[in-house]
Amino acid sequence: MVDAVVEPILEVSGLVKHYPLTQGILIKKQIGAVKAVDGVDFTLDKGETLGIVGESGCGKSTVAKMLVNLERPTAGSIKYKGEDITRLGGRALKAVRRNIQMVFQDPYTSLNPRMTVGDIIGEPYEIHPEAAPKGDRRRRVQELLDVVGLNPEYINRYPHQFSGGQRQRIGIARGLALRPEVIVADEPVSALDVSVQAQVINLLDRLQNDFDLSYVFIAHDLSIVRHISDRVGVMYLGRIVEIGKDEEIYDHPTHPYTQALLSAVPVPDPEARERRERIILSGDVPSPTNIPSGCRFRTRCWKAQERCALEVPMLAVPAEFRLAPGPAAHDSACHFAEEKRVVPPDDLGNRGA
Known part of the structure; x- marks a missing residue:
């Protein structure tokens, strides 16, 4: 049935x-x-x-x-x-x-x-x-x-x-x-x-x-x-750029903006602070009256290439993860999506409660 x-x-x-x-x-x-x-x-x-x-x-x-x-x-x-x-x-x-x-x-x-x-x-x-x-x-x-x-x-x-x-x-x-x-x-x-x-x-x-x-x-x-x-959607300049289950977003982020956000989360453990990679974004958030062409995050992204200015990335499972089921196979609006663990395991944890 x-x-x-x-x-x-x-x-x-x-x-x-x-x-x-x-x-x-x-x-x-x-x-x-x-x-x-x-x-x-x-x-x-x-x-x-x-x-x-x-x-x-x-x-x-x-x-x-x-x-x-x-x-x-x-x-x-x-x-x-x-x-x-x-x-x-x-x-x-x-x-x-x-x-x-x-x-x-x-x-x-x-x-x-x-x-x-x-x-x-x-x-x-x-x-x-x-x-x-x-x-x-x-x-x-x-x-x-x-x-x-x-x-x-x-x-x-x-x-x-x-x-x-x-x-x-x-x-x-x-x-x-x-x-x-x-x-x-x-x-x-x-x-x-x-x-x-x-x-x-x-x-x-x-x-x-x-x-x-x-x-x-x-x-x-x-x-x-x-x-x-249960699930988390990450917004940037009027659009959702990545969405998935909480474990997928926090432990297996694939969009550069999500990775930058996670790297900015305060970590109280000094040893964990030393282990994590801090991602510093260049420039300011563009004005919502003048949104960049193509990918709206490209003006601050370290992965940006010519394609990013010409094509709007779709919010979908990136092609490289579609044939390999796993936590990285979730929707991400990036032409060059790549899994990257920013916060060491259990350092973000279930804080706040």
């Missing part, structure tokens, strides 16, 4: 977001565009965590906003259970939004200072009244506070009465209120202390099992992403 093919819960294809640049006051003329996201493809399976990493400005947060429909894509599709949600509106979009929630980066600005914790967490029930009867909402909110590790008696307190880690727990509780299937976490621990980061990551890990959640986890800390993710 042939096993049934399981459809991804999210399928992103050719996702593009360009912000127009205009000049003129009365008559505006477009003179260019900021290509924040310029052709992103990935899938998310049920119960899976997909980590997305990359430098600031590479388009990670823009992808997150499009997944929850806070931004409309310029082109491409986002399919939730086979349905393209970019074409939805009104009640149909409202129903989908109930199943895809977001945890924001900054726990200080993502909570309304004039609302109590009870009102903040219970606000989704005002928008989706069918999710909880009116008389039952206070109890539901207190249960959510308990689930995220906060005292249910704090329901009448205001955000300024909580620490950063506690505020992020409130944001997570708000995201869980409607029992979604997918949570998009946009750098949820970057504004927190290291010890608090570990607590929040462990909380997200536990909630995934308890609520059968799927995560798109966006961060720039590679060690934290490795701890929580």
Whole structure:
């Protein structure tokens, strides 16, 4: 008997977001565009965590906003259970939004200072009244506070009465209120202390099992992403340049940019620091208004050749690895992909928790 093919819960294809640049006051003329996201493809399976990493400005947060429909894509599709949600509106979009929630980066600005914790967490029930009867909402909110590790008696307190880690727990509780299937976490621990980061990551890990959640986890800390993710996608200048299982990306990277990122990860062990090879990239990240031809990483890549300026590399398993199954046989957008261990074994480890 042939096993049934399981459809991804999210399928992103050719996702593009360009912000127009205009000049003129009365008559505006477009003179260019900021290509924040310029052709992103990935899938998310049920119960899976997909980590997305990359430098600031590479388009990670823009992808997150499009997944929850806070931004409309310029082109491409986002399919939730086979349905393209970019074409939805009104009640149909409202129903989908109930199943895809977001945890924001900054726990200080993502909570309304004039609302109590009870009102903040219970606000989704005002928008989706069918999710909880009116008389039952206070109890539901207190249960959510308990689930995220906060005292249910704090329901009448205001955000300024909580620490950063506690505020992020409130944001997570708000995201869980409607029992979604997918949570998009946009750098949820970057504004927190290291010890608090570990607590929040462990909380997200536990909630995934308890609520059968799927995560798109966006961060720039590679060690934290490795701890929580099943697969990892590396973004550079609006595109994913390498994607694979966490072991494939961290222990067997094939794209030069991924290798450079891994070489920059702080390693606390002095002996391990001496053993690893540090890769220093030349130049700055090109402007998203003027992206290089061909491979967009070629202006900083030590492997760049004439072909890199002429041909856009496809995100696929490199030809040299297709006939040799192994951890290096994963998608990489490089004409001259080559496996290279940058961090010695176990030095990156499962840090951050």
